[in-house]
Each structure stands twice: as C-alpha cells, then as structure tokens.
Amino acid sequence: MKKPKKKQTKKALKESWSSRIGVILAVAGSAIGIGNFLRFPGQIAEFGGGAFMIAYFIAFLVLGLPLCWAEWTVGRYAGRLGFHSIPGIVTAITKRPFGKYIGALCLVIPTIVFMYFVCVQSWCLGYALNFLFGKIHFTDAHDAAVFFANFTGLENIGGSFQISWDKALPFLIVAFTANFILIYRGVAKGIEWFCKFAMPILLILALIVLGRVLTLGTPNPESAPDANISNGLGFMWNPQKTFLEAKRETTQGMQWIRQKEIVGENALIKAQSIIDQQGPEKLRLTTLTISDQLKRPKLWLAASGQIFFSLAVGFGIIATYASYLTRKDDIVLSALTATSANEFTEVSLGGLITIPAAVAFFGVSGIAGNTSLFSLGFNVLPLVFSSMPAGSFFGFLFFFLLFLGSVSACLSMLQPGIAFLEEALGFGRKGSVGTLSALMLMGTFLVAYYSFNLKALGTLDFWVGTFLIFVMSTIFIILFGWVLGVDKAFEEAHQGSALKLPKIYKPILKYLCPLFLITIFVSWLGMDVLGIGTDTLDHHIADLMGQESHTETMIVFASIATILLVTFAFITIAGKASIYKKELKKHACTNK
Amino acid sequence: MTTGGLTIMLISVSTVTLLFAWCIYKVLSIPGETEHMHGFEMETPDEKAQKKADEKGA
Numbered sequence: 051m052k053k054p055k056k057k058q059t060k061k062a063l064k065e066s067w068s069s070r071i072g073v074i075l076a077v078a079g080s081a082i083g084i085g086n087f088l089r090f091p092g093q094i095a096e097f098g099g100g101a102f103m104i105a106y107f108i109a110f111l112v113l114g115l116p117l118c119w120a121e122w123t124v125g126r127y128a129g130r131l132g133f134h135s136i137p138g139i140v141t142a143i144t145k146r147p148f149g150k151y152i153g154a155l156c157l158v159i160p161t162i163v164f165m166y167f168v169c170v171q172s173w174c175l176g177y178a179l180n181f182l183f184g185k186i187h188f189t190d191a192h193d194a195a196v197f198f199a200n201f202t203g204l205e206n207i208g209g210s211f212q213i214s215w216d217k218a219l220p221f222l223i224v225a226f227t228a229n230f231i232l233i234y235r236g237v238a239k240g241i242e243w244f245c246k247f248a249m250p251i252l253l254i255l256a257l258i259v260l261g262r263v264l265t266l267g268t269p270n271p272e273s274a275p276d277a278n279i280s281n282g283l284g285f286m287w288n289p290q291k292t293f294l295e296a297k298r299e300t301t302q303g304m305q306w307i308r309q310k311e312i313v314g315e316n317a318l319i320k321a322q323s324i325i326d327q328q329g330p331e332k333l334r335l336t337t338l339t340i341s342d343q344l345k346r347p348k349l350w351l352a353a354s355g356q357i358f359f360s361l362a363v364g365f366g367i368i369a370t371y372a373s374y375l376t377r378k379d380d381i382v383l384s385a386l387t388a389t390s391a392n393e394f395t396e397v398s399l400g401g402l403i404t405i406p407a408a409v410a411f412f413g414v415s416g417i418a419g420n421t422s423l424f425s426l427g428f429n430v431l432p433l434v435f436s437s438m439p440a441g442s443f444f445g446f447l448f449f450f451l452l453f454l455g456s457v458s459a460c461l462s463m464l465q466p467g468i469a470f471l472e473e474a475l476g477f478g479r480k481g482s483v484g485t486l487s488a489l490m491l492m493g494t495f496l497v498a499y500y501s502f503n504l505k506a507l508g509t510l511d512f513w514v515g516t517f518l519i520f521v522m523s524t525i526f527i528i529l530f531g532w533v534l535g536v537d538k539a540f541e542e543a544h545q546g547s548a549l550k551l552p553k554i555y556k557p558i559l560k561y562l563c564p565l566f567l568i569t570i571f572v573s574w575l576g577m578d579v580l581g582i583g584t585d586t587l588d589h590h591i592a593d594l595m596g597q598e599s600h601t602e603t604m605i606v607f608a609s610i611a612t613i614l615l616v617t618f619a620f621i622t623i624a625g626k627a628s629i630y631k632k633e634l635k636k637h638a639c640t641n642k
Numbered sequence: 643m644t645t646g647g648l649t650i651m652l653i654s655v656s657t658v659t660l661l662f663a664w665c666i667y668k669v670l671s672i673p674g675e676t677e678h679m680h681g682f683e684m685e686t687p688d689e690k691a692q693k694k695a696d697e698k699g700a
Binding site: 070074099280281284384386387391394396398402548 | 651659
C-alpha cells in the first residue's frame with residue numbers, strides 16, 4: 051500500500067512545478083516588462099491610435115506570431131537531439147560547422163542585454179522603494195530630472211556609486227544578487243517558480259494602478275480643465291491627429307511648422323480663437339487621417355519594431371526554454387498563449403495607464419517631447435505619482451510591477467549563457483553560474499560606472515539590443531522556413547500540438563515573414579541609422595567617428611570592446627566544444 | 643476623446659483581452675495536459691553524474 055502512495059506524492063510534486071502554465075508564464079515573463087508599460091504608450095501616442103494599431107496588428111500576425119512559433123519549434127526540435135544552448139540549437143538545425151558560430155553570436159544578445167537591463171531593473175527597484183518609504187516628493191519637472199540624473203549618475207562617471215537612497219548602486223547590488231540566486235536555483239526552482247507568482251502579481255498590480263488612473267477624471271478642473279483622462283486616452287487612441295501649425299522662415303523659405311497637437315474640444319476652440327486673432331496666413335490647423343499616417347514608412351517601422359522587441363524574439367531565449375520540452379508537449383498553443391499574455395499586458399494595461407495618467411496632470415503639451423521610454427518612465431511618471439493623492443503607494447505599485455517584469459526578463463537572459471557553459475564546457479551549475487556571474491559583473495560595472503549620459507547603456511542597446519537582434523531574427527526565420535524547411539517545420543510544430551497552425555502561415559513563414567523582416571531592417575538602417583531622407587546620421591554611428599567628447603568616445607569604445615570580447619569568448623568556446631563536433635560527425639555518419 | 647478613438651481603443655483592448663482569455667481557457671480546459679508536460683527542469687552535468695553515481699551505488 052505504501053508504494054503507490056509514494057509514487058503519487060512524487061508525481062504530484064513534479065506536476066506542481068512543471069506545468070504548462072509554468073512554461074507559458076516563464077516565456078511570457080521574458081517578454082512582459084518595461085517595454086509594455088513605457089515604450090508602447092509612447093509609440094502609440096506619437097503615431098495616433100488608429101493607424102498605429104492597424105500596423106501593429108498586421109505586424110503581430112505577420113511577424114510576431116510566426117517568429118515566436120519558429121523559435122519554439124526550432125528550440126524543441128534541437129532539445130530532442132540533446133541541445134539546450136543556442137549554439138547547439140543552431141548546430142542541430144543547420145548540421146553545419148558554421149551553425150555553432152551563428153549560435154555563439156546569438157548568445158551575445160541576452161548576455162550583453164542583461165548587463166544593462168539589470169541596471170534599469172535596479173532603477174525600478176530604487177524608485178519603488180523610494181516611493182514606498184516616502185522619499186520621492188517632486189514638485190516640478192526639474193525636481194524629477196535632477197533626481198533621475200543623480201540616481202543614475204547621468205552627469206558624471208561613477209556618479210551613482212554611493213550607498214544611499216538616492217543612488218542606484220545599493221539597488222543594483224540587490225537586483226544583481228537576486229537574479230543570480232534565482233538562476234542558481236535552476237530552471238524549475240528558480241525561473242519557473244519566480245514567474246509563477248511574479249506574473250500574476252504583476253497583472254494584479256497593473257489592474258490596481260489602471261483602476262486608479264481611469265478614475266482620476268480631471269485632477270485640476272479649475273486651473274487645467276483640458277488635462278484629464280479623456281483627453282489622455284484621446285491623445286493616444288484618436289484616429290485623427292490635429293496639429294496647430296505656424297508659418298515660419300526657414301532655410302528653404304517660408305514653411306508651415308508644427309507647433310503642438312490639439313486634443314479635446316476646449317483646446318480646439320482655444321486654438322481656433324488664436325488663429326482668428328493672428329490670421330489664417332500665420333496659423334492654421336491641419337489634420338492627419340488614418341490613411342495619411344499609414345502612408346508613413348516610419349509608422350510601419352515603429353509598429354513592427356514594437357512587436358518585435360516586445361515579444362523578445364531574436365534573443366534565442368524562447369528557443370532555449372523550448373529546448374526543455376519533449377515531442378509530446380504542445381508548442382503552438384503555448385506560444386500563442388505566451389504571446390497573447392504579452393499583448394494583453396501591452397495593449398489593455400500599458401496602453402491605458404502611462405500616457406493618460408501623464409496627460410491628466412500635465413496636459414498634452416506638458417508631455418510633448420517626453421514620450422521616450424526613460425523620459426516617460428523616470429521623469430514624467432514619478433512626477434505624476436507625486437501629484438496624485440496616495441501617490442507614494444501607487445508609485446510604489448507601478449515601479450514594483452516594472453521591477454517584477456524586469457526580473458523575469460533578466461532571468462531569461464541568463465539561462466542561455468548558463469545552458470551554453472554547461473553544454474560546451476561540461477560545467478556544473480556552480481561553475482556555470484559562477485563563470486557567468488563574473489562576466490556579468492564586469493559588464494554591469496561598465497554600464498553602471500560609466501553612466502555619463504548613459505552612453506555605455508545606449509551603445510550596448512543600439513549595437514546588440516537593436517542591430518544584432520534584427521540580424522539574428524532574420525537568421526532564425528530563415529533557419530525555420532528554409533533550412534529546417536517549412537513542411538518539416540510544420541510537421542515538427544504539430545507534434546503534440548493542441549492547436550493546428552493555419553495553412554496560410556506556410557507562405558507567410560517562408561516568404562512574407564523574412565521579406566517583412568528584411569524590409570524593416572533595411573528601412574531602419576536607411577532611415578534611422580544612415581539618415582537617408584533626413585541627412586542626419588544616427589548618433590551611434592557618429593560616436594564611432596569620435597564626434598563626441600573625449601569621455602564619451604572613451605565610453606563608446608569600451609562598450610564596443612566589451613561586445614567584441616564577449617563575442618570572441620563565445621565563438622572560441624563554441625569552436626572548441628567537442629559536443630558540437632560529435633553531433634556533426636554523427637550526422638555525417640548517418641548520411642553515409 | 644472622439645468616438646473614433648473610443649471605438650479603436652475598445653476594439654484593440656477587447657481583441658487582445660479575448661485572445662488572452664481564450665488561450666488561458668484552452669490551456670486550462672484541455673484534459674490531462676499537465677500529464678503531457680515534460681518536466682521543465684534540466685539536469686546539469688554535475689547533477690547527471692551524481693544521479694549516475696547514486697544509481698551505481700544502489
């Protein structure tokens with residue numbers, strides 16, 4: 051009688067931390083975070099809700115979902131062959147010696163991104179605790195900007211390296227240590243355990259903050275009647291955007307220059323009366339419709355980029371996670387669920403919290419030019435919470451939810467490196483966590499210490515967090531559709547699947563998705579990086595030419611050197627690892 | 643906020659919310675799905691060696 055009871059207990063224990071929901075939450079946790087709450091609202095406000103959402107949903111269906119399915123499929127396929135690291139996964143798919151080098155290059159992404167993302171994570175923790183203990187009381191935008199500069203060490207090298215409430219260093223030490231403790235506990239007891247409680251808590255906190263924001267109404271009805279939630283939502287979601295333009299002398303003659311966006315009936319009446327006073331030859335109102343917006347390539351680039359970065363595809367994280375699944379485990383529904391969790395958080399929560407709250411207190415003109423991620427997150431929002439009744443509490447909730455999201459994202463960035471060290475060098479958990487933590491410590495020190503103008507963070511984010519991700523995603527989709535083969539890939543994806551992939555996705559995966567991705571990449575390179583059409587070279591390219599100050603140039607080159615060193619180390623290890631050579635030999639023997 | 647803005651917001655929010663809810667429903671309602679799930683755990687080389695040694699010892 052004792053024996054079956056024992057077996058049952060063992061099984062129950064296994065199920066409690068190896069459920070489908072656990073895997074889904076782990077993958078969703080790698081994607082849900084700061085981008086959902088800070089990047090997405092800024093993008094949608096810039097381009098207008100209607101047009102942006104059309105492009106966004108198209109990009110989701112044509113780019114985001116297929117890429118996720120591809121990564122899950124490729125990962126599980128390679129996992130069955132015994133590979134869990136990205137170099138192993140790519141070797142298993144390509145069956146060519148160069149596969150491990152491509153994989154090693156891909157591995158650079160999560161490793162480098164962790165180095166700066168853990169710093170952002172420490173800012174979230176720092177702001178959350180400063181709010182909780184009532185240490186943040188901003189009265190104006192200058193206060194918020196000074197605190198941020200002081201906290202992050204924006205104005206001088208090593209500026210944040212003090213143990214103090216208003217410095218990032220103590221929070222960085224806590225965040226860094228917490229990440230490595232969790233990753234040391236392993237995939238199930240660390241990552242999955244954390245995501246299982248952190249993701250539901252994150253959603254609950256977001257719903258509480260959302261409830262507070264949507265009931266703000268018009269905080270200052272007498273002094274600022276236009277600053278209200280309705281106009282905040284309108285600023286984001288209205289399909290048409292109306293601008294006040296003034297005629298100004300420019301180098302190309304007299305031109306209409308955009309002054310400000312007009313949102314709300316009161317603002318429209320005021321703008322019309324100003325036009326009547328000054329005359330229609332000096333001022334005018336122009337309207338951008340959905341079709342006008344959709345004709346702008348930049349909108350498509352922004353919407354696709356948002357989908358792309360928000361879902362965390364191209365990092366190799368999803369493939370690493372999926373490599374621990376078996377043929378019987380569903381991946382189609384799991385991928386769709388993890389993706390939809392991210393979309394729900396982004397559109398239904400992130401899209402309704404940040405910008406409406408900011409507009410409710412400062413009006414549309416008050417947040418103009420402040421919709422970038424850091425500016426919105428660490429300057430505008432802390433000021434919003436400072437102005438709100440019970441703001442310390444809601445500020446704590448908001449930044450704590452960002453912290454939870456960033457921890458799950460950071461954990462997912464550590465696992466590919468751990469898997470690689472264990473697979474390629476045969477390290478145990480202690481060895482792999484110890485080696486990776488030493489590497490990450492050096493990289494994080496670089497980002498946190500050389501904080502001047504956030505130059506190190508910006509450089510790493512541009513070259514690895516943007517450029518390399520585009521390249522690796524393109525490689526992944528080509529591996530899926532062309533190397534593994536779309537028919538075989540479909541067959542593989544359907545093993546144990548709870549859902550069938552629609553057949554329309556065969557041509558999408560083989561032709562449309564790579565084409566779409568390459569088009570976005572080339573457009574981004576052309577418009578944003580090389581400045582075609584604007585004659586403005588991206589400052590990251592200009593940085594390489596030494597156009598900045600001596601200090602900044604030194605930081606840029608130190609950051610580039612870090613990327614190259616990590617790349618060299620991973621490529622060398624992958625090249626010498628016997629496990630990949632054995633796999634190739636095995637494949638060669640099978641073919642003979 | 644205009645009627646158009648409200649419509650777009652409601653369509654967008656309800657689309658992703660329904661998709662998410664449907665996915666969660668599907669995941670939770672498929673009978674015995676957790677039974678299918680392979681342990682989302684990995685064994686590191688040191689753990690594997692330990693397990694082998696234990697098996698040999700036994």
